[in-house]
Amino acid sequence: MTQDERYNKFRDCLIEIAQVVPTNHAAGPLNALQIHVLNNLDRNCPFRELATSRLKVQQANGLFDHHRISTREGIFSGLIFRGILFNTPALRELDNGGFFDSWEAWKQFVLRHEQKGDDYLCNKSAFGRTNGRSHHNAHRFWIASAKLHAKLQEPGITFTQIVDYIANTKGDDSKSLFVTFGVLSAYLFAVDLVYAGRIPHPSLQEIAAIIPKLDKGALHGLLNLGFASSSSEVEVVPAFITLFHRLDCDRKLSPIKKQIGFDFFMLEHSLCKLSRDQWLERY
Numbered sequence: 001m002t003q004d005e006r007y008n009k010f011r012d013c014l015i016e017i018a019q020v021v022p023t024n025h026a027a028g029p030l031n032a033l034q035i036h037v038l039n040n041l042d043r044n045c046p047f048r049e050l051a052t053s054r055l056k057v058q059q060a061n062g063l064f065d066h067h068r069i070s071t072r073e074g075i076f077s078g079l080i081f082r083g084i085l086f087n088t089p090a091l092r093e094l095d096n097g098g099f100f101d102s103w104e105a106w107k108q109f110v111l112r113h114e115q116k117g118d119d120y121l122c123n124k125s126a127f128g129r130t131n132g133r134s135h136h137n138a139h140r141f142w143i144a145s146a147k148l149h150a151k152l153q154e155p156g157i158t159f160t161q162i163v164d165y166i167a168n169t170k171g172d173d174s175k176s177l178f179v180t181f182g183v184l185s186a187y188l189f190a191v192d193l194v195y196a197g198r199i200p201h202p203s204l205q206e207i208a209a210i211i212p213k214l215d216k217g218a219l220h221g222l223l224n225l226g227f228a229s230s231s232s233e234v235e236v237v238p239a240f241i242t243l244f245h246r247l248d249c250d251r252k253l254s255p256i257k258k259q260i261g262f263d264f265f266m267l268e269h270s271l272c273k274l275s276r277d278q279w280l281e282r283y
Contacts (some may be wrong), residue, residue, distance in 0.1 A: 005225035006280055007246065011253055013279050014046060014270060018256040020143055022050050025234030033283040038223070042087035044228045044277065046270030047260040049195070050056060053086050064096030064196040075152070080106065081168035084135050086126045089116075103142050104244075110135060133180045144169075151196050159202035160210065162192045177184045186218055193240050207264040208240040209233065212249050224280060243267065 012031060019026040020034045021041065030038070037044045038282055041052045048054065048069045057063050063077040075234070077099045085091040091098060096200060100106040113120060116137075120136040151157065151165055166186035171177040178186070187210060211218045212233045219236060222228040228239035244267055253262070260266065274280070 001280070002153070004136055006225045007227075007243075008198075008276055009280055011138055011247065011250060013254060013274070013283060014260065015252065017046060018260050021047060022055075031283070033279065036277065036283075040087075043125040044272040044273060046266070047087075048191075048266050048269040049261040054229075056233060057081055057098040058089055059097050059176055061099070063096070063099040063190065065099075066071055068099050068195070069198055071215045072145050072149040073094075074099065075149045076103075076106075076142055078189060078192060079141040079145055079148075079178065079181075080138060082185055082192070083133070083137060083141055083178070087123045088121060088126075090121045099105045105141075106138055106142075109198070110138070127185055130180050130182075130185075140171075140177070140179045143171070147177065152193070157199065159199050160206055161189055162193065163187050163210065166190065175247065184214055187214060194265075204241055204244060204264055205237070207268060208237040208244075211240055211268065212236045217272030217275045220267045220275035224275050225271075240267075 016031060016033055017037050020030065022039055024030075024038075026034065037046075041050070046050045049058070063069060063074055063081060065074075066081070068074040069078065080100065081091070081098050084096060085094075100109065110121065118124075118135060122133060124130060124133045126133070147169070148166070152162070158204045163183065163186045166181050166189060167178045167183045180191060181189070194201055212231060215231070218226075218240070219231055220238060222239045222243065223231070225243065227243050228235040230236075244264060247262070247267065248257075256262075
């Protein structure tokens, strides 16, 4: 396929998925791509903010409520969300939107449900293979939450600085302070904090520059679409910017942009799904 054909296929896949997410208003029977996405929205949905777990924590009493995420306990709950509870039965069944107002509240929650097994509380492959991902990491997150809460209050803090801080900061024992948080998980949580108003919104250039550092699905998506021919920053950054502007001006996509939450972050997320699930080849 030419680059234009690949682009059109990618855009049309987004439009097809928007027919069934967040509500199914497809005109006829579901196609294979739609069925695939609906089978596991947390894993397969290209619209970041319409995934099951994100919707759960954004509800009226959810942890990303402005007042809650502005506290140390809110940051702790956010680390629990990304580091433990994402895409789990435990999160889906919670009635508190994922917010734990103290360390004791988390301990009591675990005591009530621990007999259901670690898989109930923690999806060990929520963001791919992650060594050491477990609900037993929660106390580490409680300690880390105080430091991150303070870091977020520093004047002039940027999105990229927070990603680097979460991914690279060591504790007093010289081990990762944010255990199991690599650059991808750090990026995902930083995006959550942007939407919640705790970090200033980054520029398109800033997000484009992070993609080669992530070295994940978005990079491979740009390669699959033919917008970049190598993984070098000099190619990937302008490729992402070009693709974003092309979609942003695309008249066929325009009617659903608000529905799907189209922005820099959604595009990065959808490129991951495109490459991992081989949309161009399979659908």
